[in-house]
Amino acid sequence: MLASLSKAFFHSLSRSRLLKKLASRYGMRRPTSFARRFIAGETVAEAIAAARAVEARGLTQTLDLLGESVTTLEAAEAATRAYLQTIDAIVAAGIGRNLSLKLTQLGLDADKASAIDNLRKILERAEPAGFFVRIDMEDSTYTDVTLEVFETLWHHGHRAIGVVLQSELYRSERDLQHLNALGARVRLVKGAYQEPKTVAYEEKRDVDQAYARMLKSLLSEGNYPAIATHDPVMINLAKEWARTNGIGPDRFEFQMLYGIRRDLQADLVSEGYRVRIYIPFGREWFPYFMRRLGERPANVLFVVRGVTADRG
């Protein structure tokens, strides 16, 4: 209940233009500014530097060029071009080739066919270069269309793509059975968006229980799943389930967000598990940043301290 109130509160704040303006002014301007805890920087060069640092710690990474809810085709095309440039920069830098992106960033709200076209352009450049591309999952109004786009591309022979399921949605266990049968690569998350109770569990306990059921099914029947969580209970459950069912640590990976639970990331690597870090970068970092605050209101204190220090 508290968790959902907090998400709702930060969701409404994320639409405040004034707050966005203030945050943009203070959040990134120095190496120590508060938004840099969760966001690698505004440029691809900063993202690549962060990726190198992550890889030096024995982790792998996926880069996410931030941006979502684009409303014009021009903006969607600009985002597509920026992704193509990011691909080239990653190849030139010689870091791991893995991207995460959002369909609304590619123009889904403006025109679905154009968004698919934009994604195809990205895949045409990314796939021959050996990239894996994950389509992030946005709020529940996009679940159907996101899965549909994924499946269309899958049936057209694209295999270096993956999708995300959110355990907070009632429908996800059914979607998971379908995706497992398809052989699709799924990232399992709890869900970052504020959802109505008609479609999602309200209680954290129920979201966690669904996550536990889904992670077992993914590990046993899925194709190289990504267990994306910072929750030690879920991580231990995944380790235990894999161990007792003879599923080797090379058959799945853990994923965590940049800047969150670095201690846990390091522990898992030292135990021989694969861990991928989701590294967001770009100028449009405000909505992503607000979702991270909504997940853990204690982060607000950290921001307030950061702002005070930055202004001083």
Ligand SMILES: Cc1cc2nc3c(=O)[nH]c(=O)nc-3n(C[C@H](O)[C@H](O)[C@H](O)COP(=O)(O)OP(=O)(O)OC[C@H]3O[C@@H](n4cnc5c(N)ncnc54)[C@H](O)[C@@H]3O)c2cc1C
């Ligand atoms: C790699 C990755 C990709 C993701 N992609 C998507 C996506 O496509 N769509 C989507 O809806 N969601 C996505 N998420 C977000 C996810 O849905 C959750 O909102 C987020 O991971 C927090 O849930 P949790 O599983 O860590 O568990 P929780 O039970 O929320 O948290 C467990 C513990 O993790 C730590 N923690 C969690 N969040 C934070 C935070 N913000 N700051 C500091 N500590 C924190 C705390 O120690 C907390 O006690 C992604 C998450 C990851 C890790």
